[in-house]
Amino acid sequence: MTRNVEALQLFDNFSQKIASLRHLNSPAATLSEAKQAHANSLKAGLSTQTHVAAKILSLYANHQCFAEADLLLYSLPQPDIFSFTTLINASSKYENFRHTLKLFVKMLAHRLFPDNRILPSVIKACAGLSALKLGRQLHGFGLTSGLALDSFVESSLVHMYIKCNALTYARKVFNKMAEPDVVCGSALASGYAKKGDVNSANMVFGEMEKLGIEPNLVSWNGMIAGFNQSGHFFKAVSVFRSMHSDGFRCDGVSVSSVLAAVGDLEDIIIGIQVHGYASKLGLRSDKCVVSSLVDMYGKCGCALETLRVFEEMDQKDVGTCNALIASLSRNGMVDDALKTFKKYRGQGMELNVVSWTSMIACCSQHGKDTEALELFREMQMVGVKPNSITIPCLLPACASIAALAHGKAAHCFSFKRGFADDVFVCSALIDMYSNCGRIQAAKQCFDRMPRRNLVCWNAMIGGYAMHGMVKEAINIFQLMQSSGQKPDFVSFTSLLSACSQRGLVEVGKSYFNSMSGDYKIEARMEHYACMVSLLGRAGKLQEAYSLVNEMPFEPDACVWGALLSSCRVQHNMELGEVAANRLFELEPKNPGNYVLLSNIYAARGKWTEVDKVRDMMKNAGLRKNPGYSWIEVKNKVHMLLAGDKSHPQMMQILEKLNKLSMEMKKAGYLPDTDFVLQDVEEQEKEHILCGHSEKLAVVFGILNTSPGTALTVMKNLRICGDCHTAIKFISSFEKREILVRDTNRFHHFKDGVCSCGELW
16 A cells, blocks of 8 residues: 555656746647746756756747846756757847857856857947957967867858958858858958958958859948948948949848948939849838938928938838927927927827927027927826937027026936936036036036036036136146047137137147148138137237238138227228128128127227118118027016017016116216117217117016026127126125126126126
């Protein structure tokens, strides 16, 4: 009887073991079945048997459950090479490369060495992580062990070296391959093309044919895409032509790649030819081709053709819609871009973060700053999460209208999403805070950056320059060099601008001369414009004019404009007429140039000449740009226009302004009527001065904020001398710190003094 019971127990145990193995031989087993098999094997005491463990590991690997697989693997007292092979190959296949290398190290710790099944997967992981040093060590192991002669190992080495940008090593492996194939040859040729090495790319492509390797469609596409990526656009088009002449039938990838190159070349004739060829191939419904056509026509400035291509598409998707928005934006058609965006959003198209970001960037770049902020708000309301590209696109809009509250909100959002340390986000934050008058906040962003690129350094130098803080700008410039970062032409533009703000003629000359001498940077138009402005503001107008005449290239409107502005400051009518006449030729439709000359005449009392300039403007169909200022109060931006009576608080503003005017006169202040460009009575001139937008904005801020609150006002034109004097008085009388940003710089008014030192 006892023997029968023992026999039954043995049979029952055997049955359990058989049940535990039921799902192990089924590759299609679900994750639940895999876990059940694992549990049964634990109960039956079979989990430590290597052949059973290998099958369970395979099931876990198929479902990418690497945590569970690791627990099982590490529980084995003596795991074999097959157990590691299963997991290493699976983690590499699913691009979990760090886990691949972790398993590989664990395998070596067990004194197990890779074979020709494991080594390619580990080399692939090195390629994915750009771990060139480890990849070379594996190559060395392959050479000593003989595994490097295996065709799969050779192929993986070639691809690893290409992805790690070590093309010399890739070429050596390729040349020693017993049986080089089209995949390795194509990858190597494409790698050289991406690097811009035309000769090597052509050489490898030619060697393939000598070795009897026939290039395929992937080979040609890799060359076209590679040359396009490296900026060799003519070469990309040339390869496309060769491909066609050799009888290869192009596909959507070929056409899309060459269209990108044609767009960058802005060669509309070739673009039309490729368009026609794509139509013959029946690729007009290919979404990638249509997106590339939209992009190409946009880069070539053919906005109507862009719209036509898009509208002819049968099934429009978010990708082509994004391409259209970018194309319209590139051509300044922001209203059409907005209309397209709203149209397809209304039709239920699921626009993604790229769509919203493109539209925000479009509005921000073309003066529709309020619309950009509204789009950012709507984007979050519909559940589309902004990314590290969206924020730098939004912040210039905040900077442009000094919407500090919105800028701060975007900054906080960046912290929450974890990309506040992104160099592009940080650069945009530095610029935003600088433009909103918060230069210390900009410096704090700069100081907290874990790493900095040239854009960040330039943004900080530019911020200090805008605030007239030349010492600080020079300090950042010197710190940039000591950190190993080389300055570029933008660095010197900001530096020279800072010197110009403070009238540091000799310092500015020194930096200007050192550009070519010490840094091998040839002076550009903007550098000459800064020098002309620097000399002109310092009263050295003749020297400035001589510099203009000695320039190695023809001066543009920016240089002559700097000279004309300096003539306005120095009241030099004769030289001002010379500069203005050149500007009338270069920019006949710019009303600002006519206004500046008119200002010079008005300051001299030359009313006949003032009338002549006005007649010139009238005949040209031009009108003076209206002066307006804006101020942010309680998270809302308020705009005030010069002479505008429609503002709901205008009566209170004018009443307060009159009271301040009386206090100013008691203190000995007299309105500077030279800044009134009309031939009217003195009393009327004083009345006109009271209507200047910067004064209205300052008084609006005083009326709507608590006593002692700092005010920040933005103006679309240069602040006039009378307003400058008046705001100095108001800052002292009202005990307020007032910041005014005009088109030239920031003015910090405090206790009756301005930071510009009267150099503006």
